[in-house]
Amino acid sequence: MPFFCLLTIKTCYLVKVRDTWFRLIIILLPFFICLNINQALVPPLTGKKTAHCFISLACIVLVCEGSRLIIYHSYRWSKVNRHVSRRLLYCCITGFTYTTAVLLLSTLAHHAINVGKIVLHVEINMHVYINEKELIFNAFSYSLWNAIIHFGFLLGAYELLYRYAYLRNTEKEKERLERDKLRAELNQLKGIINPHFLFNNLNSLSSLIADNPVQAEAFLDELTKVFRYLLRNNETELTTLAHEMQFIQSYYQLLQTRYGSGIQLHTDIDPQHEAMLLPPLTLQLLIENAAKHNQLNKNNPLYIQLVSVAGNKLMVRNTVCKKDGRIESTGIGLQNINARYKMLKQPGLIVEQNEKHFDVILSLVQV
16 A cells, blocks of 8 residues: 555544654654754754754654554554454565665765765665674665664554553443443433332322312422422432432422321431532432331331431431332332442442341542
8 A cells, every 4th residue: 555545544443542742752852863963053053964954854754754654554454454463564564665765765865965966876884893894784775774673663662552542442432331321221210210209299299189288289389399309400410418408308398298207307417518419319219219118107107317427428227117018129219329329430339238227328429
């Protein structure tokens, strides 16, 4: 594939590599070395020195950037991309050929500036001795030897950078898919919970309208506050504990209207925790879960406690007095809360249960 074609290839699906810092280093560092070799930093600055510096800079940029394109775009060569060894072979052949050509032109240009004319046959003394014999390179062998060194270094460096970027991209993609999965599961759970909540409260309101219109009006007022909070916060990831507690007070009024003294709510919240965050509707799901599975009557009321505990946590405790008859637990409420905490990369629920109490310990997120 011609090098010009490589420049026009779209890279929309290639992994994006953040290698700007590396590109600057491998261009600027050799250039400053060339400035020192050409004595461009020592006055006076002549036209010959300027020409040498310009050719050196052009050669460095072409070698570094051209090699980078060859290495990165080798990943999309359809015939060799599936075989790593074959891809590297094609990459090396293309890279060595390209780099040798650039270095050869640069060597001939430097020599032409020194002697004042273009000479194709150039001998270069590297001051290398083998068995007391000094090695003399022609322009091609000198360029080929340097191409092997320079492109080999760039190949190793850019392969490492690309692999690192690929692994990071794969991990981010995995996390994104996991979040999408959790979000889909959460939306499914929301679709199950909200109609259930609405049905229970509308059923209670219907009974109150006929028996006690005044209490029905108060119930409707609290129900309006509850649904206003639901509409505002059901799509948000976090809310403050203080806002959640205000909502819980309205929700508790609905439960008291339905069950009277059969349910009692006690709170002991550390003021320092009120500004901390948690997923909205978390406490409502736990309280509703407790009311669903336990008896609620004035002779044996359901006691629910919301208590701050050490380590920036909140405990929701309810007494255990199972309803007569078997009520199947779907675990939807706890699944919903766990899914929300996973999406936020926070520790999930801690559930503790004995014959007297059912405890759920939640983590509070610091602002």
